[in-house]
Amino acid sequence: MTTASEDLAALLDRYVLTPWVAQAGRTPPVIVRGEGSYLYDHVGKRYLDFSAGLVAVNLGHAHSGVAAAIAEQAGRLAYSAPSLGNDQRARLAAAISDLAPWDESCRVFFTTGGGEANEDAIKFARTLTGRHKVLTAYRSFHGSAPGAGTLTGENRRWPNEPGIPGVVRFFAPFPYRSPFHTLDAREETDRAIAHLEEVVRYEGGDRIAALLIEPIIGANGVIVFPDGYLARVRDLCTRYGILLIFDEVMTGFGRTGEAFAAQRFGVTPDLLTFAKGVTSAYVPLGGVAVRESLANYFDTRPLPSGHTFSGHPLAMAAGVAALRAYREEKLFARAREIEGWLRERFDALQRKHAVVGEARGVGAFFGLELVADRETREPLVAWQGAKTLQAFFNELLAEGLYVYGRYNVAIVSPPLTVSVDELDEGFAILDAALGRLGNLKRCS
Numbered sequence: 001m002t003t004a005s006e007d008l009a010a011l012l013d014r015y016v017l018t019p020w021v022a023q024a025g026r027t028p029p030v031i032v033r034g035e036g037s038y039l040y041d042h043v044g045k046r047y048l049d050f051s052a053g054l055v056a057v058n059l060g061h062a063h064s065g066v067a068a069a070i071a072e073q074a075g076r077l078a079y080s081a082p083s084l085g086n087d088q089r090a091r092l093a094a095a096i097s098d099l100a101p102w103d104e105s106c107r108v109f110f111t112t113g114g115g116e117a118n119e120d121a122i123k124f125a126r127t128l129t130g131r132h133k134v135l136t137a138y139r140s141f142h143g144s145a146p147g148a149g150t151l152t153g154e155n156r157r158w159p160n161e162p163g164i165p166g167v168v169r170f171f172a173p174f175p176y177r178s179p180f181h182t183l184d185a186r187e188e189t190d191r192a193i194a195h196l197e198e199v200v201r202y203e204g205g206d207r208i209a210a211l212l213i214e215p216i217i218g219a220n221g222v223i224v225f226p227d228g229y230l231a232r233v234r235d236l237c238t239r240y241g242i243l244l245i246f247d248e249v250m251t252g253f254g255r256t257g258e259a260f261a262a263q264r265f266g267v268t269p270d271l272l273t274f275a276k277g278v279t280s281a282y283v284p285l286g287g288v289a290v291r292e293s294l295a296n297y298f299d300t301r302p303l304p305s306g307h308t309f310s311g312h313p314l315a316m317a318a319g320v321a322a323l324r325a326y327r328e329e330k331l332f333a334r335a336r337e338i339e340g341w342l343r344e345r346f347d348a349l350q351r352k353h354a355v356v357g358e359a360r361g362v363g364a365f366f367g368l369e370l371v372a373d374r375e376t377r378e379p380l381v382a383w384q385g386a387k388t389l390q391a392f393f394n395e396l397l398a399e400g401l402y403v404y405g406r407y408n409v410a411i412v413s414p415p416l417t418v419s420v421d422e423l424d425e426g427f428a429i430l431d432a433a434l435g436r437l438g439n440l441k442r443c444s
């Protein structure tokens with residue numbers, strides 16, 4: 001079917017279901033092309049991609065090396081069953097093992113995305129420990145399907161309820177909005193660990209297979225834990241024989257300035273899950289990395305999982321090429337540089353706009369928290385409330401800036417290839433929009 005470009009918006013509206021939103025009345029741009037930090041819609045308008053899609057397109061759009069690798073693979077072998085060996089699968093798993101945080105090697109089970117990886121990771125942990133329960137944090141996001149959705153600690157879990165059995169949630173620290181009623185980071189950590197240990201005791205430490213946590217809470221506000229928290233979680237897990245799983249779906253592959261947040265924070269999990277950046281989101285791919293001393297359990301027992309698309313050759317080729325590009329273009333180190341540039345620019349925004357409560361982050365991964373009152377920290381729209389800041393995000397789009405966010409937090413996580421000029425372009429648009437938002441608030 002050929003379609004006039006002006007009909008595409010109508011086709012989308014008529015035939016496509018878009019995630020997480022009411023369908024009526026939306027008019028998103030129809031994106032047809034990308035290049036570097038920019039997206040282009042079907043009428044040629046340009047958008048600066050300030051969130052790398054959903055914190056995923058770490059190499060920017062249309063990277064020629066990755067595109068060529070996918071095309072070459074498609075022409076040579078698009079599919080082989082997971083039970084057969086595959087050259088690219090071997091290469092990618094070995095490359096991930098080289099990047100992984102362990103002082104031993106690891107083995108990788110490939111999935112098609114992050115949620116599926118988390119479901120498989122807890123299945124492995126249950127098999128490895130013979131235990132059943134899994135701990136996850138409130139305000140986490142681990143995926144949408146019923147299993148991963150149950151692991152999730154916010155309102156996107158609710159449609160899955162009652163969900164899968166055995167998942168118990170705890171509060172993790174959030175220095176800006178402490179669930180532990182303190183403004184002191186050290187006290188926050190102490191209380192968060194005491195709370196977690198109490199949850200473990202009430203649930204029975206010897207019944208808990210795994211604790212699954214995002215080392216930086218991503219979609220729910222880019223929350224960076226206070227120093228020492230993750231290390232003490234590691235220690236607690238070790239004491240109770242609980243396997244620690246890092247969900248590095250957003251933080252993996254350079255986002256924090258290291259291959260994984262595990263290295264950035266110097267804390268080593270037992271398993272880690274990944275997706276998004278492994279192929280720079282060019283082909284859907286996720287996976288579970290299991291440290292060798294655990295993975296060898298499955299040498300004599302069947303691995304309790306499998307998917308038709310596990311280790312799909314197109315995804316493997318994209319992953320091998322993406323990891324090569326990260327290395328050759330030194331992009332993990334670049335994320336540290338970007339951190340400095342972002343911090344400087346966010347500090348300026350915070351000085352200028354009272355509506356900016358806090359801008360926090362690590363590497364090329366920042367959250368901009370918008371408030372109605374800086375003193376009381378009252379959010380501009382309530383977290384999980386009825387209102388959203390869609391009008392604000394739409395206005396940014398109209399000005400040529402794509403930013404992804406939830407409720408009162410905008411996530412700024414550009415491709416790791418972003419230039420200083422591009423950052424300045426995006427911050428100028430943000431600056432103007434925040435000014436208008438502040439005026440609106442004063443008038444309301």
Ligand SMILES: Cc1ncc(COP(=O)(O)O)c(C=O)c1O
Binds near residue numbers: 115219276
């Ligand atoms: C931390 C985290 N885990 C898991 C997921 C789910 O990944 P996917 O959408 O690939 O299933 C996401 C998605 O945004 C995520 O941010």
